[in-house]
Amino acid sequence: MTAGAGQRAEPNRTFVGIDIGGTKLHGLLVDSSGSVLRRVTVPTLAAEGSDAVAARIYALVECLLPEGGVAAIGLGAPGPLDSKTGTIIRTENLPFKDFPLAGLVERRFKVPTLLENDGSAAAFGEYAFGPARGSDPLLYLTASTGIGAGLVIGGTLYRGKSGNALEAGHISLMAGEGPACACGGRGCAEALASGSAIAARAREAAEAARTGKGKATRLAAFSDPGSKEAFALAAEGDAVAEDIVARALHYLGCCAATLVTLFDPEVLVIGGGLVKAGDRVRAAVEAAIAASPAASAGSCGIIAPGLGEDSGALGAAALAAKSFFGLDFARRS
Amino acid sequence: MTAGAGQRAEPNRTFVGIDIGGTKLHGLLVDSSGSVLRRVTVPTLAAEGSDAVAARIYALVECLLPEGGVAAIGLGAPGPLDSKTGTIIRTENLPFKDFPLAGLVERRFKVPTLLENDGSAAAFGEYAFGPARGSDPLLYLTASTGIGAGLVIGGTLYRGKSGNALEAGHISLMAGEGPACACGGRGCAEALASGSAIAARAREAAEAARTGKGKATRLAAFSDPGSKEAFALAAEGDAVAEDIVARALHYLGCCAATLVTLFDPEVLVIGGGLVKAGDRVRAAVEAAIAASPAASAGSCGIIAPGLGEDSGALGAAALAAKSFFGLDFARRS
The missing domain is CATH 3.30.420.40 (ATPase, nucleotide binding domain)
Known part of the structure; x- marks a missing residue:
């Protein structure tokens, strides 16, 4: 059933958020009400190089995807980044250099994807959910x-x-x-x-x-x-x-x-x-x-x-929900 | 002549801005178009104490006032301040301590008056005019x-x-x-x-x-x-x-x-x-x-x-114009 005009019911969208750390990749699936439906953590194994880590990020998204797919994906990674082009410029603890991660994820899963600094993503997670x-x-x-x-x-x-x-x-x-x-x-x-x-x-x-x-x-x-x-x-x-x-x-x-x-x-x-x-x-x-x-x-x-290890991933998902669908988790009742 | 609806002509208001420094008090009178009409500087003589310095600030406002009075007054002073109550909490280079300067100026001249941190006022001056x-x-x-x-x-x-x-x-x-x-x-x-x-x-x-x-x-x-x-x-x-x-x-x-x-x-x-x-x-x-x-x-x-010594005073005036009359100097054509 489609929500009628004036009902203000939101479509039941889901969002993937991934916190890309030097030691581990922490991902979760969250719905429009802010409930975490799935949560998966895999080791980063940064020494294996950028392509191997990117492949692990793709696999993590696969693990999190619900049957009908997701509305958007948010990625949080250490900077400096170019968040406009979704590129990791360089990082101390990851093998990426001028790596257009958001575009690669977006093309692979055909879903709007954003990349944000991990500290900013965690801040936004705490703002929206903590x-x-x-x-x-x-x-x-x-x-x-x-x-x-x-x-x-x-x-x-x-x-x-x-x-x-x-x-x-x-x-x-x-x-x-x-x-x-x-x-x-x-x-x-x-x-x-x-x-x-x-x-x-x-x-x-x-x-x-x-x-x-x-x-x-x-x-x-x-x-x-x-x-x-x-x-x-x-x-x-x-x-x-x-x-x-x-x-x-x-x-x-x-x-x-x-x-x-x-x-x-x-x-x-x-x-x-x-x-x-x-x-x-x-x-x-x-x-x-x-x-x-x-x-x-x-x-x-x-x-x-208040979100334990979820701050960054939740924030990345919330930023994607806000950026692509105008969904504001901090204002939800 | 009063500007008709749709003409967008602004009333010819004027604003006083004063930059309160440890060495000198620098004041000016600016009109709605951003032109500086008057400019006066007097020594602070901080050692004379808070009442003497306040008296000098009042006198400076008097020197700047045009015949018809001004629409608002903006004061910039070193902090920490309570800008909501217009109070200087304390300063290293001035004799004020828990001194409700904006209220005193407002009562004396019967004109809305605000107090802002001098660094912030100067930043706003450069933003609006520099x-x-x-x-x-x-x-x-x-x-x-x-x-x-x-x-x-x-x-x-x-x-x-x-x-x-x-x-x-x-x-x-x-x-x-x-x-x-x-x-x-x-x-x-x-x-x-x-x-x-x-x-x-x-x-x-x-x-x-x-x-x-x-x-x-x-x-x-x-x-x-x-x-x-x-x-x-x-x-x-x-x-x-x-x-x-x-x-x-x-x-x-x-x-x-x-x-x-x-x-x-x-x-x-x-x-x-x-x-x-x-x-x-x-x-x-x-x-x-x-x-x-x-x-x-x-x-x-x-x-x-670009404003020389005027940054702080211009910014204080612009903040007063914006705060009390919604006048945005940075957007004027």
């Missing part, structure tokens, strides 16, 4: 392998002129000095406070301990310690691991304070894999904001994302 | 006694939740370390790169040279050297002055790079008293943006303000 739904402005900061951010102003994603605003991982927190970042800069938030930065420090400390050049640490027992091991050993009282974690969280707090000072958000949602490591990450960001002399700090709520 | 008129987004960064900024997105000032967004002078460029800032923070852009920061370093260097504790510098010949003397002696080859200026401009460049990375503007207008000191300031900012690995850096134009 506990901070409808907040204005809503700022999202994610710390996992990398560091990203997104801003929703009055229900609209802030993209900037080139579509690459909010590159929070690549502001220098040390005035252009400090450790080199994969982007070419120095002292970037991502080089100091991300999961990969913590892992790099943990590896250095483990190597130094093993060769007798640094302090003893139980990190040395791991051949390739990561942020997970650093957090776990810090919690168990390992002084070297504690120092690594505390420094990284100090820098993450500085990054968050800079964002709040400049954007003056109603709510800061702090998410990402590092936050999963425990309340300690959010507590560090809260403390940094509380200590900030910025006038905006006092009025900014700080909350955890 | 060479970057209509740019989207337009980012304004000002370096003078202090450091401020403003952002215009799609013709609307970005204020943030509490109205205190864009406090660019108070982002820490040294991760919470470095010299103390009057705001209570450490390593703030204002404490490293403003005119007052340069003056502080110049005074320290002069004192060190005089007491034989530091390198010789011609700054020592001045009892109270400021940024003007530092720039002048740097240009003449004084190594100590050169070092002070070069460091400050390095930090100003870092501040600008952070803003461009986060806001991805179409145009960055770099203004303020320091820029008047010579092309060197703009060149330093241009170099920092060019060296930035941010994807947004390549697409951002960097220009000098």
Whole structure:
């Protein structure tokens, strides 16, 4: 039955959203009411190259497709991107370079497809579906392998002129000095406070301990310690691991304070894999904001994302629904 | 003669705009066509206290008022402010504290009056009247006694939740370390790169040279050297002055790079008293943006303000015209 004029019933459309991460590809199928119908996660296996990863993205879409097909597909990926042409320009943690991913997906599935920065997609997911739904402005900061951010102003994603605003991982927190970042800069938030930065420090400390050049640490027992091991050993009282974690969280707090000072958000949602490591990450960001002399700090709520690992994929789907069909999940009753 | 319906002729309204600075109060009278009819500058004499400065602001308005009175008054002042209640919460360079300036002016002159952050007012002035008129987004960064900024997105000032967004002078460029800032923070852009920061370093260097504790510098010949003397002696080859200026401009460049990375503007207008000191300031900012690995850096134009010292006052007047009468100077033909 077709909905008659004036009934305002929406057609029962479904949308696919995919969050393309350096470690995993997380996809879901959502309907017009915002219900998640399917959810699939596969490993990215970035080392296999761009074509292999793209093939895995196509397969993931296949897994999610309902019988009648979907209305639109939204993809979230780390930038920089050209969201107008749906091209990934380059990424630190994925093998894509000038890769027209949205066009390839669109041609393959014959469905309108958009590509958005993953931080922006997650911000929009939290705006449309999360506990901070409808907040204005809503700022999202994610710390996992990398560091990203997104801003929703009055229900609209802030993209900037080139579509690459909010590159929070690549502001220098040390005035252009400090450790080199994969982007070419120095002292970037991502080089100091991300999961990969913590892992790099943990590896250095483990190597130094093993060769007798640094302090003893139980990190040395791991051949390739990561942020997970650093957090776990810090919690168990390992002084070297504690120092690594505390420094990284100090820098993450500085990054968050800079964002709040400049954007003056109603709510800061702090998410990402590092936050999963425990309340300690959010507590560090809260403390940094509380200590900030910025006038905006006092009025900014700080909350955890309510969508778990779905923020990015849900946001990508919601952006596709809004962009191609004018469907506004944040305003649904 | 009253304009008939459909004629679109605007009534011949006039607006007063005042830029309230730590050193001077700069006011002007502008008409509906955007022409500046009068322009008056008086010293702030901040040391005389809030009532004396307020009295001088009233007197300045009196000087600017045309015979028939004005339609609205716009005030730009350093923050943090509560622009909703028209209150200056506190400022580093002015004696106001929880001072309801807009209400006092409004009651005195019986004309709708608004108060806006001076960086935001200047950004709006450049958007409405300057060479970057209509740019989207337009980012304004000002370096003078202090450091401020403003952002215009799609013709609307970005204020943030509490109205205190864009406090660019108070982002820490040294991760919470470095010299103390009057705001209570450490390593703030204002404490490293403003005119007052340069003056502080110049005074320290002069004192060190005089007491034989530091390198010789011609700054020592001045009892109270400021940024003007530092720039002048740097240009003449004084190594100590050169070092002070070069460091400050390095930090100003870092501040600008952070803003461009986060806001991805179409145009960055770099203004303020320091820029008047010579092309060197703009060149330093241009170099920092060019060296930035941010994807947004390549697409951002960097220009000098076209309104000289009028940016803030013109912007305050334009904001009042827009807020109270819906008059949009940027769209006038």
